[in-house]
Amino acid sequence: MLDGVEVAKHSSRKSCWIVVNSKVYDVTSFVPEHPGGSTILLKQAGADASTEYAKYHSPEVVNDLPPGSCLGDLDPSTTTALNTPKGLDRGEVQDATAQSDDGQVPHVTLCVRASDFEAAAKATLPNKSWIYASSSANSGQSLQGNLDDWSRVTFRPRVLRNVETVEVGTRILGNSSPLPFYCSPMGSMGSIHADGEIEMTKAIVQTGMHGLMSTASTKTTEQIMETYLAEQERRGSNASASKLMFQLYIPTDRQRAVELIRRVKKAGFHSLWITVDTPVLGKRTADRYQQAQEAFDVGLAEEDVEPAAEKEVETEGGAAPKVSPKIGGRPPPGQLSARTTWEDLAWIRREWDRPIVLKGVQCAEDAKLAVEYGVQGILLSNHGGRQMHTAPSALMTLLEIRAYAPEALGKLEVFVDGGLRDGADVLKALCLGAKAVGVGRPFLYALAAYGGKGVERCVDVLSEELTTAMRLLGITSLDQVRPEMVNAQRLLNEMWRPEQASRILRVFQFLSPVISLGLFSSRLSKIARLSQRISKSNGAVEGILAAAVAYTLAVMLLTFLLKHGGPKPLRWLLMLMDLLFMGAFIAVAYLTRPHGGSSGLCHNTNRYEAALIPKGQNCSLPWGTFILAIVSTLLHFLTALFHEVKDRKHSRDAHNNYGNGYQTGNGDERERNQTRNGDERERYQTGNGDDRERYQSGNGVDRENLLDTLGAWTEITGEALTAALSFYQSFDEVVYQACRSILVLENNVFLI
Missing domain, CATH: 3.10.120.10 (Cytochrome b5-like heme/steroid binding domain)
Incomplete structure (x- = not known):
């Protein structure tokens, strides 16, 4: 004992x-x-x-x-x-509860959620630095949308699965990564921590995650890469899987841009992430207040303050990038190019033969263009809510791409960022088709309060939350994620959808002649049975209605099957046919007009019809044909007009590099660019058969859902038409039997 x-x-x-x-x-x-x-x-x-x-x-x-x-x-x-x-x-x-000298910052171990680092950073940073780190565009709705949309997607866990061992590794642009999230680019880290980029780089290497460094860094590209290499060398045989990637702001001077790209390439950065959502800087409201207050405090109105002159700052290790385009809420002159277009990717590719990712894609049309121009990836981002007022969150854009550009998920690596505060939410983005998620402010806040150790702690927090979520969801590796593992219905309800006016018009165009044909055929069938003859005017109306049904059915199917309405010659042909049928329905309205039309109301074709069909019944039955002929005339006119307006808008959008998503541009140059990059793209894309199968499976689910929806719509429409025609046939049969009974009583003979 x-x-x-x-x-x-x-x-x-x-x-x-x-x-x-x-x-x-x-x-x-x-x-x-x-x-x-x-x-x-x-x-x-x-x-x-x-x-x-x-x-x-x-x-x-x-x-x-x-x-x-x-x-x-x-x-x-x-x-x-x-x-x-x-x-x-x-x-x-x-040791466990150590605080800063002012007693406001808790020990790093007391930060158990990513959001905990925010309060610690606010207590540490000077007000100006805090405003820079936390500010957003305009009234802050884009930033708030980023934060809120993660909670609007929920999990659908499976149970009784063996989840003892979980693997969270993935591949990013052809390189292995132990984590499916990376460090997003953040400029001016020197205002957050004295050795901002250096400390962040050390933490990136220590944790093994990939890191994206900003053009607006306060350390040079060479200093950052030297730190990275030194940390890798210090680890010896236990080298980190992390890779450094570079985020590029394209300046107005192309030669400056070329020189910067060459420096980045020489330094050894793995990939180039081109920021495409900053032709100008968004309105950073808090920065504007700060700038105005500073000007007021020294007795100057804001408009009296001249923009800071653009100048190079020579530092140890080479020339530092230009002044940050973010501090103060306005960029220095020449820092951001508002003239950059898709064609600029050609000269960038000539300077850069490694993976290219477009940072800031916010709609399905641009995702299609990214595929067309042969880049390796896109980052769905609204710049942390710091650019466009009420811009869509990355999750919303991801759902839009799944619905309207699903091919992009199989041909590009799709990344998302913005508003993530929980490691479990990373899993939601992966289930919806994203390759990895960028994390920005939580790492920046951790750096501000605790330095590199804080960043490492934040990575541990997110990683643990991710691992726990995988187990609770019922999966053990990221190649098992599927769209059906999450419920994104609340976001889907608010997701943008393309213009449906042309399809709705076509549906009504189809229904109008179908009902007219049903009504008129019912009348003609009776006439044919009783009189054994049909007048030319009745035959003409019947033929026009039958042709209209066939035409509108064919066009309606084409509208659903062809993207963007099909090629332009086909759209012109359909517009011509709509005009012709507009004239045809005018003729139908003329022939079936009341009191005068040869096939119209109260007009008896011959004495047999006059004897067999009472005048009151003969006057009431054809009303639908006359009215619907007028309606069909209007519908065909609107459709023809819609095609003309749409074609004009399409031409204008193509000139402005947006719209349906495909520029005319310089076809030869683009073709050469794509040919040159074909092998490159194949080498740098995932290459992971399981991943591609996962993406295709996810896309297949979407296509199957679309087909199911169309099938259900067709079935419902068919049932409605069947019910309508059955009603009219029953009504017509009742009238016919009534007429026959009256004649039998009067003439005491059976006609049939």
Whole structure:
């Protein structure tokens, strides 16, 4: 038996013994692994933990401790010699709850969610730096949308799965990554931490995640890459899987842009992420207030302040990038080009033979263009809510691409960023087809409050949340994610959808002649049975209606099947046909007009019809044909007009590089560019058959859902038409039988 005096001596991290149900356990090796945290065990060190243990565990759980933990029974006569359960000693308390000099910043270990670093950063940073890090465009709705939309997608967990071992690794632009999230680019880190980019780079290497460095960094590209290489060398054979990527702002001077790209390439950055959502800087409202206040404080109105002159700052290791385009809410002259177009990718590709990603794509049309121009990836982003007022969140754009440009998910690596504050949310984006998720502000806040160690802590928090979410969702690796694992219906309800006017017009065009044909055919069938003849005017109306039904059915199917209405010659042909049918329906309206039309109301074709069909009935039955002829005339006119307006808009949009998504541009140059990049694209795209199969499976689900929807719509429409025609046929048969009964009574003969 063990003496209580001896047990009480083992009351520290170095040697921790506890008593549970009269047995002594050495839990020293288990302290750092305790699910509830090491503090719980250390409070019970050298003491009887039976009471506290019983609050949370069943008696047999203690048997799961590492082998050899049980040291034996406690001598019951020495129980009073045990320690009283208590807190840590003074030194360890200080270690666990250390604060900054002003007493406002909690110890880094007390940050247990990514959002916890924000308060710590706010307490640490000067006001101007805090405004820069946290500000957003206009009234902040884009930023708020980023934060909110993650919670509007929910999981659909599966249970009773073996999830003991989980693998969170993936591949990003052809390189392995231990994590499906990366560090987003953030400029002016020197305003956040004295060694901002240096500390961030060290943390990137330590955690193994990939990192994206900004054009607006306060350290040079060479300094950043030297830090990266030094950290890798320090790790020796345990090299990190992390890769450094570069985010490019294209300046107005192309030669400056070329020189910067060449420097980045020489430094050894892995890929180039071109920011495409900053032709101008968005209105950073808080920055504007700050700038105005500073001007006011020194007695100057804001309009009297001249923009800072653009100048190179020579520092150790080479020339630093230009002044950040973000501090103060306005960019220095020449920093951002408002003339950059899709054609500029050609000269960029001549300078850069590594992967290219377009950062800032916010609609399906531009995703299609990205595929067309042969880049390797796109980043769905609204610049952290700092550019366009009420811009869509990355998740919203991802859903739009799934619906209207699903081919992009199989041909590009699609990344998302903006508003992520929980590692579990990374899984939502992956289920919807994203390759990885960028994390920005949480890492920036962690850097501000705690330096590189804070960033590492934040990565650990997100990674743990991701791993837990995978287990609870019922998967063990990222190649198992599927769209059906999440419910994005709330976002889908608000997602942009293309113009449906032409399809709706076609549906009504189809229904109008179908009903007219049903009504008129019912009348003609009776006339044919009774008189054995049909007038030329009746035959003409019947033929026009039948042709209109066939034409509108064919065009309606083409409208659903062809993208963007089909090629222009076909659209012109359809417009001509609409005009012709407009004339044809004018003729139908003329022939079926009341009191005068040869096939119209109250007009009896011959004496047999006059004898067999009472005048009141003959006047009431054809009304539908006349009215619907007028309606059909109007519908065909609107459709023809719609084609003309749409073609004009299409031409204008193509000139402005947007619209349906395909520029005319320089076809030869683009073809040469694509040919030259074909092997490049194949080499740098995922190359992972499982990933491509996953994407295709996801897209297949969407296509199947679309086909199911169209099938259901067709079935419902068919049932409605069948019911309508059945009603009219039943009504017509009742009228016919009534007419026949009247004639039988009057003439005492059966006609049929």
